[in-house]
Structures are given as structure tokens and as C-alpha cells.
Amino acid sequence: MCLSLRLFVSAVGAVIGVRLARSLYRLIYWRRFSPFRYMPGPPNPSWISGNFGRITFSKTQEWQTQYGPTFKFHNLLSATTLYTIDTLALHRIVTHSDVYQKAPMARFHLKQLLGEGLIVAEDEEHTKLRKIMSPAFGPSQIHGLTQLFVDKSLELSDVWARQPQDESGWARIDVFAGLKAMTLDVIGLAGFNYQFNALDDTKEPTELDGAFKQLFLQTGPRRIRTTAVLRGRFPFLRPLLPTSKKLANARKTMDRIGMQLLQDSKNAIESGEKVAERRDLLSLLVRSNMSEDIPENQRLSDDVVVSQLPTFFAAGHETTSTATTWALYALAVHPDVQTTLRAELQTMGTDSPSLDALNSLPYLDKVVREVMRVHSPVAFTNRMAMRDDVIPLGTPYTDTQGKQHDSIVMSKGQMIYVPVAAVNRDPRIWGPDATEFKPDRWDAVPDAANAIPGVWSHLFSFLGGPHNCIGWRFSLAEMKSLLYTLIRTFEFELAVPPEAIGTGTIAVQRPLLVADPGKGAQLPMRVRRVQV
Numbered sequence: 001m002c003l004s005l006r007l008f009v010s011a012v013g014a015v016i017g018v019r020l021a022r023s024l025y026r027l028i029y030w031r032r033f034s035p036f037r038y039m040p041g042p043p044n045p046s047w048i049s050g051n052f053g054r055i056t057f058s059k060t061q062e063w064q065t066q067y068g069p070t071f072k073f074h075n076l077l078s079a080t081t082l083y084t085i086d087t088l089a090l091h092r093i094v095t096h097s098d099v100y101q102k103a104p105m106a107r108f109h110l111k112q113l114l115g116e117g118l119i120v121a122e123d124e125e126h127t128k129l130r131k132i133m134s135p136a137f138g139p140s141q142i143h144g145l146t147q148l149f150v151d152k153s154l155e156l157s158d159v160w161a162r163q164p165q166d167e168s169g170w171a172r173i174d175v176f177a178g179l180k181a182m183t184l185d186v187i188g189l190a191g192f193n194y195q196f197n198a199l200d201d202t203k204e205p206t207e208l209d210g211a212f213k214q215l216f217l218q219t220g221p222r223r224i225r226t227t228a229v230l231r232g233r234f235p236f237l238r239p240l241l242p243t244s245k246k247l248a249n250a251r252k253t254m255d256r257i258g259m260q261l262l263q264d265s266k267n268a269i270e271s272g273e274k275v276a277e278r279r280d281l282l283s284l285l286v287r288s289n290m291s292e293d294i295p296e297n298q299r300l301s302d303d304v305v306v307s308q309l310p311t312f313f314a315a316g317h318e319t320t321s322t323a324t325t326w327a328l329y330a331l332a333v334h335p336d337v338q339t340t341l342r343a344e345l346q347t348m349g350t351d352s353p354s355l356d357a358l359n360s361l362p363y364l365d366k367v368v369r370e371v372m373r374v375h376s377p378v379a380f381t382n383r384m385a386m387r388d389d390v391i392p393l394g395t396p397y398t399d400t401q402g403k404q405h406d407s408i409v410m411s412k413g414q415m416i417y418v419p420v421a422a423v424n425r426d427p428r429i430w431g432p433d434a435t436e437f438k439p440d441r442w443d444a445v446p447d448a449a450n451a452i453p454g455v456w457s458h459l460f461s462f463l464g465g466p467h468n469c470i471g472w473r474f475s476l477a478e479m480k481s482l483l484y485t486l487i488r489t490f491e492f493e494l495a496v497p498p499e500a501i502g503t504g505t506i507a508v509q510r511p512l513l514v515a516d517p518g519k520g521a522q523l524p525m526r527v528r529r530v531q532v
């Protein structure tokens with residue numbers, strides 16, 4: 001072996017040795033000295049996988065009943081993870097974004113997919129991006145986009161009306177697929193003035209659609225997935241384990257098309273012609289970035305602007321289609337609510353309501369809030385402590401030695417599971433019927449709900465603090481437009497028993513068939529035109 005190769009192998013060996021020693025030290029530390037060692041929580045079934053893979057909503061509910069609102073579980077490689085639905089603790093976690101951030105491993109994976117988007121930025125970079133992007137998501141912008149939301153909802157209802165029907169007029173439709181196509185078309189046009197044409201089955205999928213699908217493919221050969229996990233977990237392995245070729249090609253296509261779209265937006269803005277017509281988020285972002293309010297040295301580079309496209313795509317499209325799918329599920333399971341909602345919507349004499357008109361419908365508003373509470377589309381997120389801290393607790397926990405704690409001592413590196421859906425369904429806040437779908441509960445919001453540190457409606461669905469969902473107004477306007485159009489036009493029933501519908505274990509809670517999860521997200525429904 002030549003000298004340089006020997007030196008290289010020794011250097012890699014030394015790095016691996018140091019990393020392993022550090023991991024071992026951390027493990028011994030967590031086991032013997034961590035403030036978490038006496039925190040209650042489920043037993044660790046495996047040193048390698050911990051409780052990972054078993055963490056479903058119902059499992060965490062079981063643990064909550066057994067161990068209380070604050071407990072620990074074990075993640076991969078037995079990493080201790082804090083679980084808490086204590087609203088005082090969650091307030092500190094989401095509002096102190098200098099201390100509690102997405103873990104480096106999560107950010108690494110997100111960056112691989114999305115580039116330098118808002119969702120991966122932290123600290124000053126995040127503040128800067130958020131300041132430039134916020135105007136694109138403000139109330140007047142969303143008013144302007146509502147016509148697009150309604151037009152696309154009408155297009156979806158035309159597609160559904162054309163589906164084959166039985167003799168009573170019922171069609172069997174996977175509503176999730178239709179809603180996904182609709183929200184894809186919307187995010188293309190509203191996000192970056194791009195026609196995906198997903199609702200038009202006479203058109204071939206676009207090149208950008210293909211690139212995004214490739215990028216966000218959940219599955220892939222086991223070797224590729226394992227490599228991705230190793231690259232995320234052990235940064236020093238990254239130069240030795242290259243990313244998948246398909247992923248790299250998809251990113252290249254996306255960046256190339258993104259640059260073209262950005263150039264189009266810049267040309268339109270500079271020529272001054274279409275400024276008033278261009279309402280897409282990208283054009284607004286470009287305009288905001290060029291405005292005099294933003295000092296030259298604070299402006300975003302083209303690469304960073306283009307990186308926001310996959311972020312809009314990832315964060316803004318399946319979340320809203322998932323939420324609306326669950327709304328149709330809830331309305332099918334509660335036909336009385338569906339009938340009351342339809343009666344309210346039919347009082348409006350137009351197919352094309354404005355956002356103000358949609359917002360003036362009180363029952364629609366209650367239904368949307370209740371869907372976002374019971375069927376929170378993002379069930380959880382994660383944070384890591386970037387430095388030592390103490391988290392106050394509203395409800396103290398008793399450790400396994402019988403000692404009571406009114407705060408949690410956090411060490412740098414401590415992982416936290418932020419249980420969004422569990423907070424929205426906490427019986428201590430919403431009462432014993434917390435898991436039931438009852439839109440009328442919004443006539444009298446319980447006082448305890450005021451403590452939920454969420455940006456919207458006493459709910460945690462869009463999170464709170466500096467990283468709250470920037471697209472919450474966008475999403476609610478789109479969802480209301482969809483429900484307005486679809487419920488006025490069609491009746492909905494489930495095509496399978498409610499127990500046959502489940503959810504996966506990933507953060508976005510898509511519906512799937514319990515008997516056939518391999519087929520992916522779907523919600524088969526019976527749909528027919530409203531009988532007059």
C-alpha cells in the first residue's frame with residue numbers, strides 16, 4: 001500500500017475511532033448521569049432500534065395514560081427522547097428557537113431534498129428569510145389567490161362528476177388522489193406560476209412533476225435508504241457514501257427549471273408589465289427581495305430564492321390535500337354535520353365566493369377548526385436542545401424514585417418529540433370527548449385551550465413561535481374553497497368501513513387502508529351529485 005493511501009486509511013480510522021468513542025461516552029453519560037435517567041417512560045425494547053417504529057398516535061396515547069403528560073422514550077440507538085404535552089413546556093420549546101432547533105440530522109436530510117429552504121434555516125438566516133417571505137403569505141395576498149383556489153375546486157368537481165356511476169348515481173372515487181392533484185395544480189400556479197396540469201388527465205406529467213416525485217419518493221432500494229440514514233447520522237461518512245444518482249439528477253432538473261421560473265419572474269417584474277397580475281409566491285418573493293426595505297447585503301441570492309420552490313411544494317401541497325381528505329372523511333362519518341354544512345353553503349348564491357364570503361360562514365369555520373383539531377395533518381415534529389436549558393412544567397412529573405419535578409433539566413443534544421396531534425386532542429384541555437368530532441364545541445372554547453402555543457385558533461396544528469407555518473392562511477383559504485365547492489355539489493359516503501381506514505407513522509398523517517398499507521395513501525369514497 002502506498003504511503004498516501006496508508007495515511008488516508010489511518011486518518012479515516014482515527015476519525016471513526018474518535019466518533020465511536022464519543023458515541024460510547026454519550027451513551028454511558030445518558031445511562032448513568034443524565035437528568036433523564038429517572039424520568040418515567042416505556043421500557044427500551046432494543047438497544048439498536050429503541051421504541052422507534054412503534055411510535056404511533058395510539059401508542060403514545062397509551063404511554064400518556066400510563067406515565068402522564070411528560071415522559072421519555074427511546075429512539076434509534078437508544079437515544080433518550082422527551083415527550084411532553086405540557087403546554088407551558090411546549091411554549092418554551094417553540095418560542096425559544098435559539099435553543100430548540102431541528103436536529104442536525106433532520107436538517108441534513110431536509111437540505112438534501114429541499115436545498116436551503118425556509119424550513120431548514122435557523123437563527124439569523126431564518127429571521128432574514130422569514131422577513132422577506134412573509135409578505136407573500138399575508139392576508140391581502142391570500143385574498144388575491146382565493147379565485148384560483150375556487151376555480152381549481154370547480155375543476156376538480158367537474159372531474160369527479162365525469163367518473164363512472166352506478167344506477168343510483170354513486171361513483172367510487174379515491175378522493176385523496178383527486179385532492180392531491182388539485183393542490184398540486186394550486187401550488188404550481190400560486191407558488192411559482194407553473195402549470196402542473198395534474199387535474200387534466202389528457203396531459204402528460206410535466207418534467208418538474210417527475211423531478212419532485214423522484215425527490216420525495218418515500219421508498220427506494222434498502223441500500224439507498226440505509227446509506228441515507230448513515231449519511232445523516234454520521235457526517236464523517238458523507239464523503240465516502242455518495243447520494244443516489246436519481247436524487248442528484250432530480251435536484252439538477254429542479255434547480256434548472258427553478259432558475260428559469262425565477263428568471264421569468266424577474267423579467268416580468270423588471271418590464272413592469274405584469275406586476276399587478278403576478279400573484280404567485282415566487283414573484284412576490286422576488287419583488288420583496290428587490291424592495292428598498294431590504295438592504296442590499298440582506299437580499300437573497302438566486303440559489304436561495306430557487307430553494308424555496310421545493311419547500312413550497314413539500315410543505316404546501318400534501319398537507320392541505322391531507323387535511324381536506326380528513327374533512328371529507330369526518331363529514332362522511334357524521335352525515336348530520338355534512339347536511340348542516342351543505343344547508344349553510346347553499347344559502348350563498350354564487351359558485352365563486354370571495355375569501356370574505358367564505359370567512360363569513362360560521363358553520364364552515366367550525367368544521368374546518370374541528371378537522372384541524374381532530375385530524376391534525378402534521379402529527380408531530382422534532383426538536384433538539386442546542387444548549388443546556390431548564391424547561392418549566394405546568395404539571396410536575398414524578399420520577400421513578402418518587403421525586404416530584406416542576407421543571408425538566410435539558411442537556412445540549414437532548415431530543416424532543418413535539419406531539420402536535422396529541423396536544424390538539426388532550427382531554428385535560430378539550431374534555432372527555434376530546435377525540436370526538438364535534439364542530440359545535442367551537443361555540444365555547446375551553447379556557448385551557450388559550451395556553452396552547454399555536455399561531456392559529458387555540459390549536460397546535462400549525463405550531464407556534466418563530467417557526468410556525470408560514471402557509472397557514474393559504475392552506476385554510478384553499479381548504480374552505482374546496483369544501484365550499486365540493487359539499488355544495490356532492491354527497492359523500494365512505495366506500496369502506498371507518499375501521500378500515502388508518503394512518504402511517506410518518507409526520508404527515510395520510511389516510512391508508514389498514515389491510516393494504518403497501519398501496520400507499522388513499523381514501524375510497526362513494527360520491528354522487530346532491531339530489532334536489
Ligand code: HEM
Nearest residue numbers: 119315316319320323377378381462463467469470471475
Ligand atoms: C393543513 C396544511 C398545513 C399544515 C397542517 C402545516 C403545518 C406546519 C407545521 C406544523 C410546521 C412547523 C414544522 C416545524 O417547524 O417542525 C409548518 C412549517 C412550514 N409550513 Fe406549513 N402546514 C400546512 C400548509 C402549508 C402551506 C400551504 C405552505 C406553503 C404554501 C406551508 C409552508 C410551510 C413552511 C415554509 C414552513 C416552515 C416555516 C418556518 O420554519 O419558518 N405550509 N407547517
